[in-house]
Amino acid sequence: THTLCRRCGRRSMHVQKHECSSCGYPAAKTRK
Numbered sequence: 001t002h003t004l005c006r007r008c009g010r011r012s013m014h015v016q017k018h019e020c021s022s023c024g025y026p027a028a029k030t031r032k
Contacts, residue, residue, distance in 0.1 A: 005013040005020040012022035024031030 001015050002011045002021070003013045003015055004011055005023060005025050007025040008020065008023040010020075010022045013020045013025065019025070019027070020031070022031065
């Protein structure tokens with residue numbers, strides 16, 4: 001259920017939530 005994230009390049013972009021589990025994209029703050 002994950003797709004490629006534009007920001008970090010990892011396959012952590014959640015398809016349904018539209019949020020990267022790795023870097024937090026598209027949130028302004030980078031996920032720590």
